[in-house]
Amino acid sequence: MLSERELERYKRQxxxxxxxxxxxxxxxHIFIAGAGGLGSPVAIYLAVAGVGTITVVDMDTVEQSNLNRQILHYDRDIGKKKTVSAIAKLQEYNPDIIINAIDTTITADNIRRLVGQADGIVDAMDNYPVRYLLNRVALEMKVPFFHGAIRGFYGQATTIIPGKTPCLECIFPRAPPKEVFPVVGVTPGVIGTVQATEVIKYLTKQGELLVGRLFIWDGLAATSEEIAIEKNPVCPVCGSGTGTELPAGMMR
Amino acid sequence: MTVKLRFFARFRELLGTDIIVEPHDGTLLAALVAEVARKNTDGYAAIFDEQGTFREFVILMRNGKRVETAEAGTITVADGDEIAVFPPVAGG
Known part of the structure; x- marks a missing residue:
């Protein structure tokens, strides 16, 4: 039951x-992997929307160079764990929800325990090895996986529904090379809010999800496009006759 | 014949986008992308390795359908084709 206070807080939605x-x-319960550029807007908007339980996982400490985009963290938080900073802000945004913030690295060994009984997984990571792990666990648990990634003024997002849509490895079978990527904060702002919109639509059963298509945002040109995406019938993760065994280590 | 090449993200920064080309009949998809990419050294190097094969993460689409980059050297382009060349982005 919603309290009087909640009815008032969420009146407009x-x-x-x-x-x-x-x-x-x-x-x-939504699981957010990462409290950085994407994780910040995703967590903030899901918190203010009233998602009852939010788990955020991040292993990093707030650095000055994070502050151009990671809007959960303030100048005064430099040197603090991101989880400590995140839980404080999110609880202030909305004291009526439960926030779990876990300071750890996501690995093949701990990922199932971390995700627990979450109803969906949000990809707010900055690397593909962990994204692939999240993708596999989402498939295994049959919960949606809300993918997002950014670089510079560009971003991409899609919603993966196990058994229905292509999985992340169908779409991106091989990871791009690692780099210190350039980024301006508005880009994860755009893509993170697309991801949060998808989560809210999924949970409230509204609208058409971003499924079977990759949303591509080009902030420089101020254009968005879609690429149709298809299942890979021989995908090693979700294709026919394949298992979902996780790799032994985090790195693939 | 006329074929449209569309580059995305970093490839777009280096090579531009919506490039209309008029290849000869029988032009192979991989050769067409390479020819257009060669106008910018960094653009070419972003898409192709030293041996001239597609870098493994590059995504190639023809008229909205995925084409395996390994097969792009055997597929000929056709009039009206729209070819998209796309690098996944990784940041978060």
Missing amino acids: ILLFGNDGQERLKSS
């Missing part, structure tokens, strides 16, 4: 998806 939708948000 209850106009969109009703008390039922709001109750669904309240009873949901």
Whole structure:
């Protein structure tokens, strides 16, 4: 049941998806992998929307060079663990929800325990090896995986529904090379809010999800495009006759 | 015949986008992309390795359908084709 205070807090969005939708948000648990550029807007918008339980995992400490984009963290947080900074801000944004912030590295060994019984996994990582792990666990647990990634003024996003859509490895079978990527904060702002929008739509059963297509944002040209994406029938992760055994280490 | 090449993200920065080319009949997809990419050394190097083969993460689409880069050397382009060349981005 929603409290009087919650009914008032969420009044303007209850106009969109009703008390039922709001109750669904309240009873949901979303796992956010990363509290950086993408994780910040995703976590903030899911918190203020009233997603009842949010788990954020990050192993890093706030650095000055993070502050151009990682809007969960303030100048005064430099040197603090991102989890400590994140939990404080999110709880201030919305004291009526539960925030779990876990300071650890996501590995093949701990990922299932970290994700637990979450209703969805948000990709706010900055590397493909961990994205591939998240993708596999989402498939195994049959929960949606909300992918997003950015570089510079460019971003991409798609929603992966196990058994229905292509998985991350169908779309990107091989990772691009590692780099210190250039980025301006507005880009994860755009892509993170696309991901958070998808989560809210999924949980409240509204609209058409970003499935079977890759959304591509070009901030420099101010254009967005879509690329149709298809399942790879011989995908090593979700193709026919394949297992979902996780690799032994985090690196593939 | 006329074929449109569309580059995305970093490839677009280096090579531009929506490039209209008029290849000869029988032009292979890989050769066409290489020819256009050669106008910029960094653009070419972003897409192809030292042996001239597609870098493994490059995504190639023809008229909205994925083409394995390994097969692009055996596929000929056709009039009206739209070829997209796309690098996944990784940051978060």
